[in-house]
Amino acid sequence: MAEAATSVSILKDLGVVGAIATVTSAIITGLVSLYFKSRSDKVLETLKADLASENNKAIEKLKADLTHENKLKSARVDYEYDARKRLYKEVEPIIFAAHLAAASVRGRLLPMVERLRAGDISLDSKKNWLATDPYYLRSTAYRIFLPLVFEYILSSRISQYDFALEPLIGRKYMALAVFHEIPTGDFNLAQIVEPRVPYDPYAKVSETERKADVAKYMFQGIVRGDVQRFTALMTSTGEKPLPLEWYKFEQDLENEQSSLAKAFVPVHNTLFNLHPVTHPVAWRAIIAYALLAEFFIEAREFTIEEYDKLMEALGWKKFDFREKPDDVEDIVVQRHFEAARLYVQGRLRARFKTLHTAAAA
Numbered sequence: 001m002a003e004a005a006t007s008v009s010i011l012k013d014l015g016v017v018g019a020i021a022t023v024t025s026a027i028i029t030g031l032v033s034l035y036f037k038s039r040s041d042k043v044l045e046t047l048k049a050d051l052a053s054e055n056n057k058a059i060e061k062l063k064a065d066l067t068h069e070n071k072l073k074s075a076r077v078d079y080e081y082d083a084r085k086r087l088y089k090e091v092e093p094i095i096f097a098a099h100l101a102a103a104s105v106r107g108r109l110l111p112m113v114e115r116l117r118a119g120d121i122s123l124d125s126k127k128n129w130l131a132t133d134p135y136y137l138r139s140t141a142y143r144i145f146l147p148l149v150f151e152y153i154l155s156s157r158i159s160q161y162d163f164a165l166e167p168l169i170g171r172k173y174m175a176l177a178v179f180h181e182i183p184t185g186d187f188n189l190a191q192i193v194e195p196r197v198p199y200d201p202y203a204k205v206s207e208t209e210r211k212a213d214v215a216k217y218m219f220q221g222i223v224r225g226d227v228q229r230f231t232a233l234m235t236s237t238g239e240k241p242l243p244l245e246w247y248k249f250e251q252d253l254e255n256e257q258s259s260l261a262k263a264f265v266p267v268h269n270t271l272f273n274l275h276p277v278t279h280p281v282a283w284r285a286i287i288a289y290a291l292l293a294e295f296f297i298e299a300r301e302f303t304i305e306e307y308d309k310l311m312e313a314l315g316w317k318k319f320d321f322r323e324k325p326d327d328v329e330d331i332v333v334q335r336h337f338e339a340a341r342l343y344v345q346g347r348l349r350a351r352f353k354t355l356h357t358a359a360a361a
């Protein structure tokens with residue numbers, strides 16, 4: 001019995017100890033849980049605070065970026081508005097004046113073919129207006145160079161950004177710039193179609209040989225520096241540069257010591273006593289001026305496709321200079337036209353390509 005009582009007592013004691021252990025474990029677990037929960041809550045709060053701070057920073061940055069972007073858009077809109085206003089106010093009137101100048105070029109050069117047919121521009125220098133009539137030669141030069149003057153004026157008033165803003169104005173400007181290339185294109189004009197025109201103005205030959213074959217040995221172009229100098233001197237100085245009025249141009253040429261008269265010498269030499277037979281390269285340049293003028297007047301979109309259609313409509317017979325059909329073979333007349341057509345087409349294509357590159361930049 002005593003052993004049984006002792007066993008019961010021990011079991012009771014073990015139960016008490018177990019209960020205490022359970023309670024103690026629960027308390028410890030609770031305390032640990034409470035500790036980690038408290039710590040977890042603090043970490044969570046810290047994370048929340050950090051996240052809120054980061055979000056606020058991101059929101060503020062986004063607001064700043066949007067504000068900056070809106071300012072940029074606003075500035076671009078303002079710039080484009082001002083740029084368009086400037087283009088319409090300053091550039092378009094000059095381009096319109098260049099159209100009139102191109103019409104003047106066409107109005108002189110197409111009738112020149114009639115003068116050739118009539119014998120007024122003859123192989124006989126005594127019957128050639130370009131050798132006997134200073135007014136005719138000077139006025140021809142004046143008309144030919146007017147588009148170059150307008151391109152010179154525009155070059156300081158139009159920017160690369162304008163080309164992207166108003167592509168049509170860009171193409172018009174680039175077409176106008178080709179006028180500047182024709183006087184210096186003599187070697188290309190001589191070689192652009194087969195058979196090439198024999199042309200070697202820098203050959204070391206005697207004066208007798210040079211005079212015996214003028215078509216081959218006479219220089220029939222103008223060097224770039226002389227073109228630029230003459231163009232600049234044909235431009236009036238002032239706040240709004242314009243081409244010299246005809247009367248002022250002629251007046252200055254009368255003074256042989258004037259800067260304009262000296263700059264005119266290479267131009268005069270190219271046109272003096274010109275005839276397609278003796279000056280085939282210069283004649284091709286004359287045709288090139290006329291073709292480019294035709295394009296500049298009649299084009300609407302200013303594309304190569306439009307140029308090709310206009311040239312096809314114009315045709316080589318417009319430049320048939322022969323007094324009699326058997327004076328020169330048809331093929332010779334056709335080659336002169338084809339050389340000028342291809343030369344202008346090539347220069348337009350190169351200029352338009354430059355325009356696309358500039359606009360893309």
